[in-house]
Amino acid sequence: MARVTRPDRQDRTDPMKEEILAHLRYSLGKDAEHAALYDWRMALSLSLRDRMVDSWYQSTKASYTGHKKRVYYLSMEFLIGRLIEDVAANIGLTDEARAAVTELGQDYDILVHDEPDAALGNGGLGRLAACFMDSLATLGIPAMGYGIRYEHGLFEQDFVEGQQIEKPETWLAQRHAWEFERPEVSYKIGFGGHVQHHEGKAKWHPHETVLATAFDTPVVGWQGRWGNTLRLWSARPQKEFDLASFNRGDYLAASRSEALARTICRVLYPDDTTESGKELRLKQEYFFTAASIHDLLRRFFIDHDDIRALPDAAAIQLNDTHPAIAGPELVRILVDIHGLEMAEAIELARRCLGYTNHTLLPEALERWPEWLLGRVLPRHLEIIRSIEDSQQSHHPDSPRILDHGNVNMGELAFIMAHKVNGVSALHTDLVKSTVFADLHRIHPNRIVNQTNGITPRRWLYECNPALSKLITREIGDAWPADLDQLSRLRDRSGDHGFLQEFMAAKRVNKERLSNWVQEHCGIAIDPDAMFDVQIKRIHEYKRQLMNILETIAFWNEIHANPNGNWTPRVKIFGGKAAPGYHVAKQIIRLINDVAGVLNNDPVTKDLLKIVYPPNYNVTMAEMLIPAADLSEQISTAGKEASGTGNMKFALNGALTIGTLDGANVEIRDHVGPENFFLFGLTAAEVTERRSHHGYARAAIEQSPRMQKVLAQIAEGRFSPEEPSRYHDLVGNLWDHDHFLVSCDFDTYFDMQRRADEAFTQTSSWAAMALNNTAGVGWFSSDRTIRGYARDIWNVGSAIDGELEQSA
Numbered sequence: 001m002a003r004v005t006r007p008d009r010q011d012r013t014d015p016m017k018e019e020i021l022a023h024l025r026y027s028l029g030k031d032a033e034h035a036a037l038y039d040w041r042m043a044l045s046l047s048l049r050d051r052m053v054d055s056w057y058q059s060t061k062a063s064y065t066g067h068k069k070r071v072y073y074l075s076m077e078f079l080i081g082r083l084i085e086d087v088a089a090n091i092g093l094t095d096e097a098r099a100a101v102t103e104l105g106q107d108y109d110i111l112v113h114d115e116p117d118a119a120l121g122n123g124g125l126g127r128l129a130a131c132f133m134d135s136l137a138t139l140g141i142p143a144m145g146y147g148i149r150y151e152h153g154l155f156e157q158d159f160v161e162g163q164q165i166e167k168p169e170t171w172l173a174q175r176h177a178w179e180f181e182r183p184e185v186s187y188k189i190g191f192g193g194h195v196q197h198h199e200g201k202a203k204w205h206p207h208e209t210v211l212a213t214a215f216d217t218p219v220v221g222w223q224g225r226w227g228n229t230l231r232l233w234s235a236r237p238q239k240e241f242d243l244a245s246f247n248r249g250d251y252l253a254a255s256r257s258e259a260l261a262r263t264i265c266r267v268l269y270p271d272d273t274t275e276s277g278k279e280l281r282l283k284q285e286y287f288f289t290a291a292s293i294h295d296l297l298r299r300f301f302i303d304h305d306d307i308r309a310l311p312d313a314a315a316i317q318l319n320d321t322h323p324a325i326a327g328p329e330l331v332r333i334l335v336d337i338h339g340l341e342m343a344e345a346i347e348l349a350r351r352c353l354g355y356t357n358h359t360l361l362p363e364a365l366e367r368w369p370e371w372l373l374g375r376v377l378p379r380h381l382e383i384i385r386s387i388e389d390s391q392q393s394h395h396p397d398s399p400r401i402l403d404h405g406n407v408n409m410g411e412l413a414f415i416m417a418h419k420v421n422g423v424s425a426l427h428t429d430l431v432k433s434t435v436f437a438d439l440h441r442i443h444p445n446r447i448v449n450q451t452n453g454i455t456p457r458r459w460l461y462e463c464n465p466a467l468s469k470l471i472t473r474e475i476g477d478a479w480p481a482d483l484d485q486l487s488r489l490r491d492r493s494g495d496h497g498f499l500q501e502f503m504a505a506k507r508v509n510k511e512r513l514s515n516w517v518q519e520h521c522g523i524a525i526d527p528d529a530m531f532d533v534q535i536k537r538i539h540e541y542k543r544q545l546m547n548i549l550e551t552i553a554f555w556n557e558i559h560a561n562p563n564g565n566w567t568p569r570v571k572i573f574g575g576k577a578a579p580g581y582h583v584a585k586q587i588i589r590l591i592n593d594v595a596g597v598l599n600n601d602p603v604t605k606d607l608l609k610i611v612y613p614p615n616y617n618v619t620m621a622e623m624l625i626p627a628a629d630l631s632e633q634i635s636t637a638g639k640e641a642s643g644t645g646n647m648k649f650a651l652n653g654a655l656t657i658g659t660l661d662g663a664n665v666e667i668r669d670h671v672g673p674e675n676f677f678l679f680g681l682t683a684a685e686v687t688e689r690r691s692h693h694g695y696a697r698a699a700i701e702q703s704p705r706m707q708k709v710l711a712q713i714a715e716g717r718f719s720p721e722e723p724s725r726y727h728d729l730v731g732n733l734w735d736h737d738h739f740l741v742s743c744d745f746d747t748y749f750d751m752q753r754r755a756d757e758a759f760t761q762t763s764s765w766a767a768m769a770l771n772n773t774a775g776v777g778w779f780s781s782d783r784t785i786r787g788y789a790r791d792i793w794n795v796g797s798a799i800d801g802e803l804e805q806s807a
């Protein structure tokens, strides 16, 4: 396939410049004299989008004519971030775009930063979907991502007196430059109503209907060799239905579909675990899943007439249980519309479906009350009963989908999938031994592991130009598409000159961050200090609380010996709490309260600073991660399914302080245990410890250091205007401490001091940092996607003849 880059036109008029001016004039209706920042940014984005279209179009055509099996990735969330730099990098136009914009008298960086950060997701799960889209395109695997075009993405976070407040996010207030609206691609999606049974046939008569309309964003992979589509569904009222009701005088029914259409794509649920029991959420799930199934079937029937060939043409991957209704929906269409027998339909659907499990937290496993599901999707509830009957007839000891008046979406997804995967080696083991232990016994070959990955394009090449240039100089420019090549840098860990250059790149990023922090938070930080970063959703299991307690303990230690030989630190936090998650919000407030005291302490302020910029998102991650020395991955063992933030940090040369949880285990194996600060109970030890009554109190009583910290908080040392503010938080640590902060606190503190010591040995630290970058090539999402393609989807690449389609 032809490359998109056109490098050899320097002497003639600059085409990129001409294209930007043309878009300014003909797409934005402005001339250069009157164009605002928005106009320039849109003109640049549209010019870049133009350069994607040919490759995208050719890829789509090749998928059709080559009859390639396609992957359909169904995800309730896509945490995409900004696209200008991403697109420019992937199609090799970064320099050309910057030059064109500069010649037009505009500041390229200001244009780039004007783009809203598309936040159609909460955290790791949505970001994984975005990384997978990049890798699918880079590997040339024909694929489509399906999701929802939320009008409001994840809320914007602000702090008022240290407390999180939520503001609506408005990424669509301005036109989204990258998408193509497809009004002709639309499907009727029904809700409610009743089912009519006649002569052994069922017909669902929905009570209300909305139209799902497609918006397509091209996703072009590395070097523009292949392009896939991210198709996001938007809801519109269904006009004909409205009119009919209206003419009958049923004004309420006429406006109902309009009201539903308006709400269904309005907001992203702002919870990184599942908000179950909410009817609108169930409707969102069915809305996008049903539209996607209709769409892929329409595509299938363009060149097939026997539905039985569907598994050879379509691999449908469910990112968590949110689209698990895909199983019953597909069965419904096969039985009610195509006339298949129930048993055959279930088997056929299963051969198409794969399910990715993302969590073991019981509160995050989706369950719908049977009455609610039956009211919104009456035919689907009947089909779920048939699926249950079929499963029970083959396996009378099988766990139930329908249980105590609930529909267990995890069991449904498992039973309807031919493969179920966990997202790290440890997580997959725990999936087998805990949540799905019984189903695993019945279906011992169904669960497989696919350890998560991250795209090295966004998470090294684009976000860390200083390090990227150095790496390219050393090992050539093939690494962004073949990240294992980073292992060649291992030889350099004894090369003093190279290590200095490696740390000079880190220094550039730390200075950039220091300036940003000064400007945006008004806090002066020293780029020579260790930058210690914990950025992720605020959750008790992720233990930001343990981090801030340790910070206070360190502060106490400095006070006890102000002339000691302390290693200066900057503790950086970032992350949002779900709006209804009270404890998480208390933790945020505590961090900000502690920051207020410590940052103004004349004794310690040159040794210890706390920075917590509000509104953590993809863009902020791209700035913080390259500047980090130490990566905090300190979740209670057994609770973090994988983590992907951990991978981004290691790739950018930060050392991890972490527990044996999620992918930390595999990261440590890859970078070498000597390059990783390990502490804490193992998953097995956590389970064991929990069985001891009063384990938290016992642990705190053994730790004078922790006692002192808890006493300070409880006395109001950090909230003098309201001393009782954290009574519940502290009381809970003594009495419950479900996430074992108390049990890991001392070993965590000790390991932090080991990190202090190691940081002062600058050349051995540099070698350890380099071994992290050199060791984590395996965590490219390209490797993850190859694994899914081989073990779950049975699909090949359509470029390079890399893999021929298997029959």
Ligand SMILES: *Cc1c(COP(=O)(O)O)cnc(C)c1O
Pocket (backbone or CB within 6 Å): 122, 123, 124, 127, 535, 536, 537, 616, 617, 618, 621, 642, 643, 644, 645, 646, 648
């Ligand atoms: C990578 C990423 C995450 C996931 O971070 P974890 O540390 O794995 O929880 C969440 N949010 C954003 C913006 C990210 O880029």
